Protein backbone atom coordinates (compact mmCIF):
# COMPACT_ATOMS: atom_id res chain seq x y z
CA UNK A 55 0.00 0.00 0.00
CA UNK A 56 1.26 3.49 -0.82
CA UNK A 57 0.56 6.88 0.69
CA UNK A 58 -0.97 9.68 -1.36
CA UNK A 59 1.28 12.76 -1.04
CA UNK A 60 -1.77 14.99 -1.63
CA UNK A 61 -2.83 14.07 1.89
CA UNK A 62 0.14 16.06 3.12
CA UNK A 63 -1.78 19.26 2.79
CA UNK A 64 -5.46 18.43 2.49
CA UNK A 65 -5.48 15.55 4.97
CA UNK A 66 -2.89 17.21 7.27
CA UNK A 67 -0.66 14.17 7.11
CA UNK A 68 2.15 16.68 7.64
CA UNK A 69 1.12 16.86 11.32
CA UNK A 70 1.72 13.14 11.80
CA UNK A 71 4.90 13.03 9.71
CA UNK A 72 6.40 16.08 11.48
CA UNK A 73 5.61 14.40 14.79
CA UNK A 74 7.30 11.15 13.70
CA UNK A 75 10.45 12.94 12.48
CA UNK A 76 10.78 14.87 15.76
CA UNK A 77 10.08 11.78 17.91
CA UNK A 78 12.77 9.79 16.09
CA UNK A 79 15.17 12.70 16.35
CA UNK A 80 14.52 13.04 20.12
CA UNK A 81 15.89 9.56 20.83
CA UNK A 82 17.77 7.03 18.71
CA UNK A 83 15.88 4.25 20.50
CA UNK A 84 12.46 5.68 19.68
CA UNK A 85 9.91 3.64 17.84
CA UNK A 86 6.92 5.50 16.39
CA UNK A 87 3.53 4.09 15.49
CA UNK A 88 1.60 6.41 13.21
CA UNK A 89 -2.08 5.52 13.23
CA UNK A 90 -3.88 6.79 10.14
CA UNK A 91 -7.63 6.79 10.56
CA UNK A 92 -9.99 7.64 7.72
CA UNK A 93 -12.12 5.39 5.53
CA UNK A 94 -9.99 2.56 6.92
CA UNK A 95 -7.31 2.35 9.58
CA UNK A 96 -3.60 1.85 8.96
CA UNK A 97 -0.52 1.74 11.12
CA UNK A 98 2.99 2.70 10.07
CA UNK A 99 5.74 1.54 12.43
CA UNK A 100 8.96 3.49 12.17
CA UNK A 101 12.39 2.87 13.63
CA UNK A 102 15.84 3.99 12.53
CA UNK A 103 14.55 6.60 10.11
CA UNK A 104 16.79 9.64 9.91
CA UNK A 105 15.60 12.35 7.61
CA UNK A 106 13.20 15.16 6.98
CA UNK A 107 9.43 15.20 6.73
CA UNK A 108 9.75 15.45 2.95
CA UNK A 109 12.11 12.45 2.94
CA UNK A 110 9.63 10.47 5.01
CA UNK A 111 6.73 11.48 2.73
CA UNK A 112 8.77 10.41 -0.33
CA UNK A 113 9.67 7.07 1.25
CA UNK A 114 5.99 6.46 2.03
CA UNK A 115 4.75 7.50 -1.41
CA UNK A 116 7.34 5.20 -3.06
CA UNK A 117 6.13 2.32 -0.89
CA UNK A 118 9.56 1.98 0.80
CA UNK A 119 7.95 1.86 4.26
CA UNK A 120 5.42 -0.80 5.19
CA UNK A 121 1.86 0.36 5.86
CA UNK A 122 -0.29 -2.20 7.67
CA UNK A 123 -3.94 -2.43 8.61
CA UNK A 124 -4.53 -1.59 12.25
CA UNK A 125 -5.99 0.82 14.75
CA UNK A 126 -4.92 2.67 17.86
CA UNK A 127 -6.66 -0.09 19.85
CA UNK A 128 -4.48 -2.72 18.13
CA UNK A 129 -1.31 -0.78 19.00
CA UNK A 130 -2.38 -0.24 22.62
CA UNK A 131 -3.40 -3.89 22.97
CA UNK A 132 -0.01 -5.04 21.64
CA UNK A 133 1.99 -2.74 23.94
CA UNK A 134 -0.20 -2.87 27.05
CA UNK A 135 1.48 -4.79 29.87
CA UNK A 136 5.00 -4.66 28.43
CA UNK A 137 5.20 -0.89 28.03
CA UNK A 138 4.08 1.84 30.46
CA UNK A 139 1.72 3.95 28.38
CA UNK A 140 0.65 7.55 28.92
CA UNK A 141 -1.88 9.62 26.99
CA UNK A 142 -0.52 13.15 26.64
CA UNK A 143 -3.27 15.66 27.36
CA UNK A 144 -3.45 19.15 28.85
CA UNK A 145 -5.97 17.92 31.44
CA UNK A 146 -3.70 15.16 32.74
CA UNK A 147 -1.45 14.94 35.76
CA UNK A 148 1.47 17.38 35.59
CA UNK A 149 4.55 15.49 34.37
CA UNK A 150 6.63 17.04 37.17
CA UNK A 151 4.66 14.96 39.67
CA UNK A 152 4.99 11.66 37.80
CA UNK A 153 7.86 9.17 37.93
CA UNK A 154 8.03 8.33 34.23
CA UNK A 155 10.11 5.16 33.75
CA UNK A 156 13.29 5.59 31.67
CA UNK A 157 12.66 2.53 29.49
CA UNK A 158 9.75 0.62 27.97
CA UNK A 159 7.59 3.72 28.04
CA UNK A 160 5.16 4.93 25.38
CA UNK A 161 3.36 8.22 24.80
CA UNK A 162 0.11 8.57 22.90
CA UNK A 163 -0.33 11.94 21.18
CA UNK A 164 -3.25 13.23 19.13
CA UNK A 165 -3.14 15.04 15.81
CA UNK A 166 -4.40 18.59 15.16
CA UNK A 167 -7.91 17.50 16.23
CA UNK A 168 -6.80 15.45 19.23
CA UNK A 169 -8.11 11.93 19.80
CA UNK A 170 -11.74 10.94 19.25
CA UNK A 171 -13.99 10.41 22.27
CA UNK A 172 -14.11 6.72 21.34
CA UNK A 173 -10.32 6.45 21.42
CA UNK A 174 -10.19 8.34 24.73
CA UNK A 175 -12.80 5.93 26.17
CA UNK A 176 -10.75 3.00 24.88
CA UNK A 177 -7.61 4.38 26.61
CA UNK A 178 -9.58 4.84 29.84
CA UNK A 179 -10.74 1.22 29.58
CA UNK A 180 -7.10 0.10 29.29
CA UNK A 181 -6.29 2.27 32.33
CA UNK A 182 -3.86 4.52 30.40
CA UNK A 183 -3.27 7.62 32.57
CA UNK A 184 -3.22 11.18 31.20
CA UNK A 185 0.00 13.12 31.46
CA UNK A 186 0.16 16.90 31.05
CA UNK A 187 2.93 19.23 29.89
CA UNK A 188 0.92 22.17 31.19
CA UNK A 189 -2.43 23.72 30.39
CA UNK A 190 -1.29 25.32 27.12
CA UNK A 191 -2.16 23.19 24.04
CA UNK A 192 0.91 22.53 21.87
CA UNK A 193 1.24 21.40 18.27
CA UNK A 194 1.70 17.62 18.07
CA UNK A 195 5.29 17.80 16.82
CA UNK A 196 6.28 20.05 19.76
CA UNK A 197 5.47 17.20 22.14
CA UNK A 198 8.54 14.96 21.57
CA UNK A 199 10.80 18.03 21.80
CA UNK A 200 9.24 19.19 25.10
CA UNK A 201 9.08 15.65 26.50
CA UNK A 202 12.74 14.95 25.82
CA UNK A 203 13.80 18.30 27.29
CA UNK A 204 11.93 17.40 30.52
CA UNK A 205 12.76 13.70 30.71
CA UNK A 206 16.34 13.44 29.42
CA UNK A 207 17.91 15.40 32.31
CA UNK A 208 15.97 13.17 34.77
CA UNK A 209 17.08 9.89 33.20
Ligand SMILES: C[S@@+](CC[C@H](N)C(=O)[O-])C[C@H]1O[C@@H](n2cnc3c(N)ncnc32)[C@H](O)[C@@H]1O
Pocket residue numbers: 141142143144145162163164165166167168169185186187188189190191192193194197
Ligand atom coordinates in the same frame (compact mmCIF):
# COMPACT_ATOMS: atom_id res chain seq x y z
C1 LIG B 1 -2.77 20.36 18.77
S1 LIG B 1 -3.06 19.28 20.11
C2 LIG B 1 -4.74 18.78 19.78
C3 LIG B 1 -5.70 19.85 20.16
C4 LIG B 1 -7.13 19.38 20.03
N1 LIG B 1 -7.94 20.51 19.70
C5 LIG B 1 -7.63 18.75 21.32
O1 LIG B 1 -8.52 19.31 21.93
O2 LIG B 1 -7.14 17.70 21.73
C6 LIG B 1 -2.18 17.85 19.61
C7 LIG B 1 -1.92 16.81 20.66
O3 LIG B 1 -0.76 17.18 21.41
C8 LIG B 1 -0.89 16.73 22.77
N2 LIG B 1 -0.80 17.93 23.62
C9 LIG B 1 -0.89 19.22 23.23
N3 LIG B 1 -0.68 20.06 24.26
C10 LIG B 1 -0.44 19.28 25.34
C11 LIG B 1 -0.14 19.56 26.72
N4 LIG B 1 -0.09 20.80 27.18
N5 LIG B 1 0.06 18.51 27.54
C12 LIG B 1 0.00 17.24 27.09
N6 LIG B 1 -0.27 16.92 25.80
C13 LIG B 1 -0.50 17.92 24.95
C14 LIG B 1 -2.21 16.01 22.88
O4 LIG B 1 -1.99 14.61 22.75
C15 LIG B 1 -2.99 16.56 21.68
O5 LIG B 1 -3.95 15.64 21.19
